[in-house]
Amino acid sequence: MVICGAGVKHEPLCEMLTGIKAYGDPLTLVIRDLSEDHDPQQLAKITNIAGLNGLLLKPYTAGAFISQVQRLVEQYRSTPQLLERYTQHHQDWLQQKVEAKVSKMRAGFFDYTSMTDAELVDKVSQELFKFFQDNDENHLCRTYSKGHLLTQEGAENDFLWFISSGEVVLKRSDEEQELEVARMGTGSLVGGMSFVTGERAFTSGETTCNTEVIKLDRKTFARVMETSSSLLALFTNLLLRNFNRRLQKSILTKLQLQRTINSLDQAYEQLFEKEKMAVLGQLIAGVAHELNNPVAAILRGSETISEHIPDLVRNSLPQSEQQLGLDILQSAMKISPLSTRDIRSRAREAQQYYPNNLMARKAVLMGLDSKEAFKAHFTSSDSDTKLDALEKYHQVGTFLRNISVCSHRIADLVKSLKHYSGQDPEQQVESDINEGLAETVMILDNRLKHFNVDCRYGELPSLACYPIALQQVWTNLIANALDAMEEGGNISISSQFFDVSPSYINVVIEDNGPGIPDTIKDKIFELNYTTKREGNFGLGIGLTICQQIVTQHQGQITVVSEPGNFTRFTVSLPVNHQRG
Template identity: 45%
Template sequence: MNSFAIVCLDDDPLVVEKLNQDLADFADLFDIYNAYSITEANDILEEIATNNQRVAMVICDNELGDDKGVNFLVTLDQYPASKQARSVLLNDMPQLDTIMQAVNEGRLHYCLTKPWNSQELKQVLLKELTHFVLKHPDEDWLKYSQLLDHRRILNAHIERQMSRFRSGFIQHSHTLDDTSLANQVIDALHEFFASNDETRACRSYSANHILTQEGEANNFLWFITSGEVALYKKDEHGCRHEVVRAGPGHLVGGMSFISGESSFSTGVTLCGTDVIKLDRELFNKVMNSRSELLPLFTNLLLRNFNRRLKGSIQTEMRLQQTLKSLDEAYHQLVEKEKMAMLGQLVAGVAHELNNPVSAILRGSDTLKQTIGTITNTPLSHENQDRGNEIMQQAMQSRPLSTSEARQRAKQLTGVLGDKQLARKVVQMGIDDATHLEQWLLPQKNQLPQVLSEWENYYQMGNFLRSINVCAQRIADLVKSLKSYARQDDESIHFVDIHEGLEDTLVIFENKLKRHHVVKEYSLLPPVYCQPIALQQVWTNLISNALDAVEEPGEIKVITRQVTDELTGQQAVEVIVEDNGKGIPPEQQAKIFELNFTTKREGNFGLGIGLSVCQQIIHQHNGSIRVESKPGLFTKMIVTLPLGEAVKESL
């Protein structure tokens, strides 16, 4: 006896026989009942109820003697066994009023006209019986899948299974603690493998047995039933650190097993440990045979991942707090060091201010004498005008490098016939062809006296320029000191690097005159930078070079344009080289550390330190390095990029 029945009602035995023939394919899963009157049909419905069956479909003729089949369909809801039955009405000819009545009263699902097409009836049965079966979730739907609508039944079955899984998952996630959940999974696995463990899934390991290896493929999942496993992770230096421990009820290798990625850590047993070891094939076999395990396992896996995630978050928060504390401690240390050095800097700046102040006083004294000489000059009006041009040019002229001045004087000596005169002409900047033809050669006989007078104009212009430079340098020193103490922002613009270098050399003029200074300047494009900040760098480098050399020493200032070997970007190199005692190799790596010095005791320069210089250069996206050989030389090489890169960094 089947769970469901189909009732055929017609007062014509031939019609009933034809229906039975068309329903033959359905007879294995649905019991077929035949009735030839409404009274007999009602008796059948009572019999079906007595047998605990349910009516799946009623096929009823509308013309049943004095009765109407549609009236019988309307009364089906009165019987518990036929309350959800599907209905098909048979008519000798289409009767719209009858059909509308059945539709309106909700008991007609399909209408067929006699004689009907067997294929059409079969399609109606497939659709309506499938609909009826799916309304009964307690029934085994899969046994109907080959007879009825296969796709609809399979989809419904999958959805029902997923619903049960979700329901079971939610239920267990709220009602079971971690230990109970783990025990249920482990007990179910032990029960499964009690009589079926050909693969030796249940295993025991001694201490120091490796389960997973960091960075290597992992195809297994371990359920720990007793013992303890430590997970280790290597740092960038290859040192191994313990990151977590897993005990009974925990999983090892879960993430790599599920994702197929390499193992994140190395799992090692710490003592005798019992595990259940599953590969993917065995895992699928277990889950397919014990469907109740899938929600339990999923819940257990998520809880393991959740514990790992919480641990990672807590570790990250502790690291963030530690980094914050270290950062605050670092800034406090820098400020303390800075304030300690600021006291030295004030003394150094006060000492260095003597240089420009002395230059201004010396220049003003010289100007008093020079002005008197110029006002009483014996030069003609034309040569006085030329002297004024020389003075204006000296106030704005760009200094020549030593080698260039020497080369130009050598070329001019052959023309003027006097080496000293040639040097003066080059120094004044009037050695070009125009000045030579119009100024110098026409008065070659009186040239020594004229140049002597013009030299006064040149010296006046040069001293005026020096006074202006020194005054500006005093302002820059004060501003630099203020910037160092208060970190005020400085304007950024394109400047000529040589101007800052020359201004710095002027400040050290009194010290530099005891040494041989060589300037090898190349033609450079303007550099986008903070000029005052860079001037701190030049001041420190030249001060260090002066402290390193014995009198008389040699100091070279070299500039050139280069191409970065790594990026291919154009850059400017500024090199300050001295022939002093050099820096030992073991100290070269330390010279940029805060408050580290190689100066002899008693020597004190500006005091801002190479560490600050390095910071300034890095802010310009540049670099600073040292090349030195003890007893021979020391080169400080500053590289500053040209173009948009330095703009973006600043």
């Protein structure tokens, strides 16, 4: 409804009414003063212009004014078309007002994006303090001393804290200690996430010095934002910047953490290789010694064979004796050598056929010590000459056998060492645990020969694993057992399959050394902890790596020890675990 009062000249009034009618059909009531000099034609023009709804002349009574207004309202109520048109125009007018307001706020919002953080904080502070200057009956602008708690981790938070000066440290509990998460200075918002989302506070916020804050609850925050559109844009910018900074910091922290994890992975790999090479360095000396023995035997055998071959080719033995020599040579290549005790015993019995003990021993070695063999091939006069000739066949056969045995020994050592020093594939492979144990025993043979070793390998299914990594475990456990014992000690190595649900394989390595005191039993898997005696090299990382390797296979390693009696390490590996 538009009511035009007295005192407005005719021409401006006509222009104004015409403009109003251009925007729709509002209820229009014009009031004119009869005391003024009015031209009747002008009054008629005003009355009829653009469908004027009513004209009220002064002086008038209150009843006349109310009657005019009621008549106009009833006129619109009784005419649906007019009411509908009025309603539509009113909605359009409101929509225009809202759009203008939003446009103004949008423009105002982006006006602040060019501000620096300090400029934005200063502007928000000014506007907030201006708002609360004469309107702070609840004392929301306050100062806290050092150690005041603003938010409590895990508790509900109904306030948003704007720090106008000072500092607040954010902390979060981790197991039994409190860790500092961030420090919030002037212009920061504390409790923003929990205030906006309604979730419990993620951190505890505590002042580190005298700190001035503005404490806003949800009701006050809404009142502040509704009262000042400029403050709404400012505060929204500040809130988003705070959230963005926190998000950026979280992303940077995650990236830094990932880099740290990658560095730790690389360090672990280097540490693993360092320990592996340290153990390998100890093994090389033993393997070199083990290689030296068969190589020396091969050299001796080849020299002896080289000396005897011409004699065998040019000998003057009868054809039957030469055939006997070839049979002795072939037998020497296949038959395992007799023990010293058996040789002495059989030589004593053979002396009744042969003139002396030396000839009897030769006959025993060639398998000619029986009465029947002596009668078939010898007489008392030529037994010495024939035995010397046949001995060369036997020696050649024996050295050929030794060369074969030593060659296989060298090949096995090289294969084991090559396997041990190699690299596991990225994916697990089906492997025989017993084979890995046997190879480890072979590599450590130079040390194990000074101890009583009992190996009992059960029948095992193949296991999806990293075989070289597991061989590192067996090497460390066996080497530790040897280091703990004096020469002549007992060590047992066994494997067993348990066909239960879930099924698993147990590898047990036990020694009868001095044992592990209860006071240090829980420390032996810690990094850099070693109990090696002086003269035994140890980095203190062997058992740590063993535990990590076994864990990688989803297994476990346990130790049972009685000081003065024994130490038993048990490695349990699940057979049907998911492959890595």
